[in-house]
Amino acid sequence: MRRWIAFWNIMHKDLLTHYIKPPNISWGILFPLAWTAMFLFKSGRGMESVPALLPGLMAISVLFGTTSLLAVTVTFEKRSRSFERLLLAPIPLELLMLAKTGGAILFGTVNAFVPVFFALFFTDLSGIRWAPLLPAVIGIAMVSTFLGLFVAVAVSEAFEAQTFSNFFRFPMIFLCGLFFPVATLPIFLQPVSYVLPLTYGVDILHGAINGLNVMPLGFDFSVIGLYCAVLFYFSLKGIKRKWIL
Amino acid sequence: MSMDVVVQGHRNFGLPDWAVPGERPLFIEVESLTKRFDEVTAVDGASFQVRRGELFGFLGPNGAGKTTTINMLTGLAWPDSGQIRIGGLDCTKNPKAAQHLVGVVPDESNLYPELSGFENLCFCGALYGMRKDERRSRARQLLDTFGLRDAAERKFAGYSRGMKRRLTIAAGIIHDPPLLFLDEPTTGIDVASARHIRQLIADLHRAGTTIFLTTHYIEEAERLCERIAFIVKGRIVRVDSVANLLQPVRDRHVMDISVTGSEGDSCSRLAAAFPGLHFQSLSEGRIRVESPEPIGVGPLVCFMEEHGQDVKEARLVQPSLEDVFVRITGLEALAMAREKERKAGGS
Numbered sequence: 001m002r003r004w005i006a007f008w009n010i011m012h013k014d015l016l017t018h019y020i021k022p023p024n025i026s027w028g029i030l031f032p033l034a035w036t037a038m039f040l041f042k043s044g045r046g047m048e049s050v051p052a053l054l055p056g057l058m059a060i061s062v063l064f065g066t067t068s069l070l071a072v073t074v075t076f077e078k079r080s081r082s083f084e085r086l087l088l089a090p091i092p093l094e095l096l097m098l099a100k101t102g103g104a105i106l107f108g109t110v111n112a113f114v115p116v117f118f119a120l121f122f123t124d125l126s127g128i129r130w131a132p133l134l135p136a137v138i139g140i141a142m143v144s145t146f147l148g149l150f151v152a153v154a155v156s157e158a159f160e161a162q163t164f165s166n167f168f169r170f171p172m173i174f175l176c177g178l179f180f181p182v183a184t185l186p187i188f189l190q191p192v193s194y195v196l197p198l199t200y201g202v203d204i205l206h207g208a209i210n211g212l213n214v215m216p217l218g219f220d221f222s223v224i225g226l227y228c229a230v231l232f233y234f235s236l237k238g239i240k241r242k243w244i245l
Numbered sequence: 246m247s248m249d250v251v252v253q254g255h256r257n258f259g260l261p262d263w264a265v266p267g268e269r270p271l272f273i274e275v276e277s278l279t280k281r282f283d284e285v286t287a288v289d290g291a292s293f294q295v296r297r298g299e300l301f302g303f304l305g306p307n308g309a310g311k312t313t314t315i316n317m318l319t320g321l322a323w324p325d326s327g328q329i330r331i332g333g334l335d336c337t338k339n340p341k342a343a344q345h346l347v348g349v350v351p352d353e354s355n356l357y358p359e360l361s362g363f364e365n366l367c368f369c370g371a372l373y374g375m376r377k378d379e380r381r382s383r384a385r386q387l388l389d390t391f392g393l394r395d396a397a398e399r400k401f402a403g404y405s406r407g408m409k410r411r412l413t414i415a416a417g418i419i420h421d422p423p424l425l426f427l428d429e430p431t432t433g434i435d436v437a438s439a440r441h442i443r444q445l446i447a448d449l450h451r452a453g454t455t456i457f458l459t460t461h462y463i464e465e466a467e468r469l470c471e472r473i474a475f476i477v478k479g480r481i482v483r484v485d486s487v488a489n490l491l492q493p494v495r496d497r498h499v500m501d502i503s504v505t506g507s508e509g510d511s512c513s514r515l516a517a518a519f520p521g522l523h524f525q526s527l528s529e530g531r532i533r534v535e536s537p538e539p540i541g542v543g544p545l546v547c548f549m550e551e552h553g554q555d556v557k558e559a560r561l562v563q564p565s566l567e568d569v570f571v572r573i574t575g576l577e578a579l580a581m582a583r584e585k586e587r588k589a590g591g592s
Contacts, residue, residue: 017357
């Protein structure tokens with residue numbers, strides 16, 4: 001019970017002090033809006049293209065919301081040494097890092113539904129299969145957050161965290177099937193797409209929203225789960241090696 | 246400040262009680278502890294024990310291995326070899342094992358700048374599993390005790406250095422731990438705050454908290470601690486009670502003499518003329534005289550004036566733990582003083 005008090009309070013503090021802040025909320029709204037507008041104009045098909053764009057917009061909202069915030073806040077706390085307070089608390093490191101990432105996962109999940117909310121005004125979303133969509137969003141939020149954690153462990157400065165995050169994030173926008181199907185990419189880039197975890201999350205979203213998934217959903221979920229486990233494991237290993245000297 | 250408020254009659258934490266002070270059980274047991282950073286051996290085979298309820302001082306110059314030792318004891322660093330037991334629990338392989346018994350006040354005030362004083366204390370209480378009503382009431386008590394009630398709702402970032410230090414100590418004892426690590430608690434703060442903190446440490450000790458104190462201020466350790474370990478270049482060079490450490494210097498008489506101009510080769514001339522006395526040049530026109538017998542100032546002054554040096558001042562010096570420290574570690578008092586100033590200015 002005592003451990004869960006600590007878990008909840010770490011997550012709650014992060015949400016209040018880092019995530020639910022006007023700049024982040026506006027980022028969560030403006031960024032998806034800007035991408036929506038850009039692709040609407042680009043497609044030239046008007047509101048018809050909204051369902052086709054929605055999976056990519058949801059994925060991009062989660063990806064940018066989680067990776068940048070977590071990597072920067074953890075790096076900042078590490079630098080100011082307030083992160084030591086968490087390491088000194090009598091809770092297992094695994095639970096501590098789940099609490100630390102929990103706030104970002106929740107923020108990313110909520111962020112994903114901002115484009116859905118706006119899309120409601122322009123198109124009929126009654127065909128969406130929510131049962132795979134919701135766990136897919138949570139899965140993408142988790143894998144993106146753990147990627148952010150992995151980056152935070154690898155760097156020591158906040159600006160490095162941003163730079164390193166972009167190294168993963170921007171290629172993902174174009175390679176993971178968010179707005180262009182993986183099959184339309186040059187043949188030599190397609191293997192890279194299947195190495196990136198977001199490809200599998202986006203595939204589920206395409207399936208849930210438009211029925212256009214390329215791979216079986218069970219396989220997509222398994223790959224995302226595997227990526228989460230691997231990234232979290234190596235992040236913890238990095239923390240033990242680099243932060244507990 | 247009330248001791249009752251600071252210490253809530255320790256939660257037992259499953260530790261065995263003791264009846265007679267002389268039979269106090271061991272609380273910290275450190276055996277052959279070693280830590281290396283690449284080619285540098287930060288802690289080199291350190292061994293010591295701290296009894297329950299003891300106020301134990303850990304002294305050494307900068308870079309001696311004090312903070313690294315604390316980090317290993319609290320779970321912020323892995324030892325390369327050696328053994329650590331806290332409260333009977335083996336923490337060598339599992340540093341989390343005894344963290345519920347421990348409060349830590351690091352050398353930097355590292356609370357959350359975006360939270361208020363009250364929120365910081367409540368959050369730290371939550372990290373130790375305290376329930377909401379319990380941590381809120383404890384936080385209010387501590388804010389009162391530490392004279393921070395009026396600043397309770399202000400952000401930590403806006404606190405003065407002394408206030409930050411006090412709140413950091415309050416955060417270290419929010420869960421009323423039986424063992425408290427204090428790393429340089431009074432460095433870089435004003436005299437009144439330092440005095441307040443020293444009083445608090447004494448109160449915590451009287452109430453039965455085991456305290457592991459590192460400090461640059463040797464007079465602070467002399468005043469507060471029961472036993473002291475000296476660490477130099479990662480090695481423990483001496484562990485003893487303050488009384489035992491002071492014994493050799495207490496039996497000596499020391500006088501500092503200030504002269505006009507350079508003391509030059511006065512020491513060798515004086516040593517030849519007064520074979521029973523030991524003379525040491527302290528630079529800047531100061532000479533230290535030591536003797537097992539009381540020192541007569543008249544003959545010394547006459548001798549120096551006969552040799553063309555005016556004596557500005559001659560005063561008896563009460564030998565202190567700093568003298569012991571300098572003698573044991575071989576460090577220059579002047580270098581230590583500079584280090585103190587640098588640390589105070591930089592923190």
